[in-house]
Amino acid sequence: MQRVSERVIARARELMREGTVNKVAGWKAGEFFYDCAPYVFESEESLKDLVYDRFCAANLSKYMIKNSVAAGAEGGKVLVLLKPCDTYSFNQLLTEHRIARENVYVLGVGCEGMCDIDRIREKGFKGITGVDENADGKTLTVHTLYGDGEVAIDDVLVNKCEFCKGKAHMIFDELISDNEDEGPRGDRFAGVRELEAMSPADRFAFWQSELSKCIRCNACRNACPACSCRKCVFDNDASGIASKANTDSFEEKMFHIIRAFHVAGRCTDCGECTRVCPQGIPLHLFNRKYIKDINEFYGEYAAGAEAGQRGPLINYTVDDIEPAAVSDKGGN
């Protein structure tokens, strides 16, 4: 990924210097090498902090809602770096008229999978000081206070990359990628199927155990590109859902279920919710359940595969499956 990275950074600088764009939405290294955070660079000079490495998992599409409008107001354009999976979210937001497309320059960037620092740690590394990608592109050298070690990249991918949707960009103005699209990786619905095979009581116990970990930090909602309402229903008194003070409330208890339905048919399975959850709740299992059901009931649908699609929940056919027929399928 090294080579792509260098070309991406160089091209971003070039576009800024030429004046094609006046802002760059990319990733900026944080205090630690692995906490690359979304950042909007506003000068060529500031671009020295732009990084693109194995820890740039964050999906930048959502930032285009505000930044595309702001860029337009300033008479400029914003450059956004989008990995293949991020482009689905970008398209979905275009479908929903949330991004001023004319103010955005999309640089599609090739991606070979993002790594999860926690999974590296799980491999037994302590005191990690840095990680370098080896020339084979398949392993990482992990530098620690106690010496170096090696780990296979496939073993430490973030969840969304473990089940990568493919290496093809759905939308871009310019593309920097050496990857051939190999199609999706792994069976992303395996986790859903596992749950479906359980008894309802066991499923309830599973979710109760997972969701009880939730601290309602709203990280999932904040990172989610589909959760991009101007004002979230949970903060909107008229919705009948929100109730700020009372913790023993409907909203509090059903937060994740409500959220999952709100993004059903719009979720691109970008995996940000699960990635950002500080409690490690497998939130993607909700989204993938909806995606799996939609595919099975109404035919394959990939939100964001192209802009302007009519989502499955704002669509119908006269001979759609009956909810009763659904009951007979799968589950218990």
Added chain:
Amino acid sequence: MQPGVVFAQDYQYMCSEAGQNIIKDAIKTHGLTGVVVCSCSPRMHEATFRKAAAQAGLNPFMVEIANIREHCSWIHKDKEEGTEKACVLMRAAVAKVTLNAPLKAGESKVVKRALVIGGGIAGIQTALDIADAGFPVDIVEKNATIGGRMAQLDKTFPTLDCSSCILTPKMVEAKANENIRLITYAEVEEVSGFVGSFKAKIRKKARFVKEDVCTGCGVCMSKCPSKKGLNEFNMGLNNRSAIYIPFAQAIPNVAVIDKEQCIKLKTGKCGLCQKVCTAGAIDYTQQDEFIEEEYGAIVMATGFRPIDASKFDEYSYSTCKDVVTSLELERIMNAAGPTGGVLLRPSDGKHPHSIVFIQCVGSRDVSGRGKPYCSKICCMYTAKHAMLIRDKYPDVEVHVFYIDVRTPGKNFDEFYRRAAEQYDVDYIKGQVGKVYEENGQLVVRGVDLISNEQIVLNADMVVLATAIEPDPTARKVANMLTASIDTNDFITEAHPKLRPVESPTAGIFLSGVCQGPKDIPETVSQAGAAASKVIGLLAKDKLTTNPCVAHSDELLCNGCSCCEKVCPYSAISYETKLINDHGVKETRRVAMVNEALCQGCGACTVVCPSGAMDLKGFSNKQIMAEVDAICL
């Protein structure tokens, strides 16, 4: 008492004048801001109570009904359980009403023109009555002439007067009336809009004959070399030419070319009719035309057809020519029919000596082959047929197999008894199990339940009183009009007793058999009733619109267009405008609801991700409060 409730009173007849006064007084005395009436279904008296509240100065939409009759006391035998449930329903209504907001009805226009779909006796009568009141009416008839089924009948019961003698003057009147426009050989393709201003697109199929030029002389028909078309008017019992006038009294009396049959239209050769037409009315290049028109009200008068008797193979309808349906017999008996009105059996044109009538063929049948309902008219027309045959041909033996003879109607039972007593028609209580041909002889095996014997009869003709079903176009038309339809494809009335000529969809009215089986006098009286409802509507200058419409909070709207895509009325549009959110100004795309178009279904509210879209009168908060109160 529930929180917020300051006054409660029990009264037996709340909907009575006295009951309404209790409500009015309470509103004034206690300065009530909301009223809950625990009573019968809101579908019954919501309007009554809302009006009473309005008279007392309260916004009518601050009234909610707890349905403790149809949904509670009438179905729960256990008094304690029922009472408990009534309390819950009341609690839910109170929870809702405290969140109600005063609503104001808007106004919409009334286009003073009516559309009648179907030009049978029902449609004609409705149109005549509307036209007489001074409103323009369009009749859209799918066939080349108006007249419908009644035109095919020979005589009518119980008076035995000639059907066309009483129908033809009405048809002529419809043609002559200045307020009536006949659009024949046409079908309604699209309907949009709502009560007061519907927009309809009508396809006028190409006749290949200029309607305003053709004199109806009929020379073309005699010269046309393609004479093998089935004569639909005579139920296919004889043939007609490719260019034809359906029957002598057709209105308009204009020829039409069957394009599937016409040699010229199929091969480009012939053109004989054009050559002989002295008026120059033939136009082989004619195309379908479209008429677009606005209407304030639409009347469905789509009528019926007999069901397909070949489904009942035990009666051998499809294999024996001498087994006919009653409507076919009408044509055989009719002077303008295939036999010139002489009773001759179809197989060999001989005079029959014994005729067996079988009633309830496909009526009252839940086996899946027939219809579960009673077709209502068959008992009477069978008595009519039997009587007419016995009267004209006393040598013919007539047997009628019946399950019940149903004759409610003025002079109906007397009519049936005359058939049995004076005309010696043999009525046999029982059904026929099988009709078959044996050595060229029709044999009928039935049962006489009274004498408890199986009967085998030789017959020269068998007549099946086939069930009637709504015309197959009814379902399509009803869907277009968003009028609800029952499992038998009859159009549902707004109330089976109190609003029998209206559809639950405002502005749609029902006339004739499309609503349910009925005979001619009933059809005509219903047609008049539908007309009077239409006139009542068209007489208004403005309609008040339903204030329970969707509303989008532009501060919350993302501009995502989900709502726009699910709206069945195209009532939602998007506009880019300057939004001032507590001092923060921004120009962006937001949804706007056209309140005149919105019918208040709420589809948009659920797809709205941000909750910006809500429905007045059924808001998210109100329904949540109801759920809350019920699940307490």
Added chain:
Amino acid sequence: MSVNADWKPRIVAFCCNWCSYAGADLAGSSRLAYPADVKIIREPCSCRVNPMFILKAFERGADGVILCGCHPGDCHYSTGNYYTRRRMALLFSMLDYIGVERGRTRVEWVSAAEGAKFSRVMNDFVAQIRELGENVKVGDLRCKE
């Protein structure tokens, strides 16, 4: 099944105003009994039923939720119930996924003329819920002891 002898199922029925609510009225005027456990909420159309309402009902301890609307193709608003059908198919599948058995949720199409069907459906649904017993405490989804 149920440990609580006094347990009575709590069942919320959402009915569209034009067909099913009228069907329920007809059941009433025809005196076609069904258990009092069913409480009906009137909606303009089945498509007005936000999945939030159903989640709310379950969160508040409902044992079953049934949604009734016009038959597909007969919607008073022409297309409302087609959307309902999709939403509910997905929602019910999700509810099952979190442990609310499929038998506790149902969509039925009941026309204004089908009073008998309404009563039959409610009897059947209540019997089914009684069979299933008390629902899991959906409200405790985030409160593992």
Added chain:
Amino acid sequence: MQMSEKDVAALVKEISGSDVKKCMKCGKCSATCPAYGEMRFHPHQFVAMVARGRVEELLKDPTVTRCLSCFACVERCPRGVEPANVVAAIRVLAEREQEGNNFSPADVPKLLSQDPEIPQQALVSAFRKYRK
């Protein structure tokens, strides 16, 4: 335990799975019955009598076996009453009556010699009993 005639009628309904209340007394079953002349009671009477709880006479009637089980009555009944199933239920009950047998196995050859046309149904019923 002795069952009342009413209970037996209820049993007939249960065994046959037929809802005799659905009958609208049109007689199409009897009209259609090819064995009409050979049966003392006719299909519509089976339905009517069971509905009225009068099964005693039916159980005692030997011509009950003359029903061919051709199911023409089931096929043509407009109300879905299934008269043949009622007849079959009566037959089943008659067979179950240990003492009140219409046939004993020993009678079979005699019956056959008397009436070579004896319906197969009758023989099958008898053989069914044989094995007990």
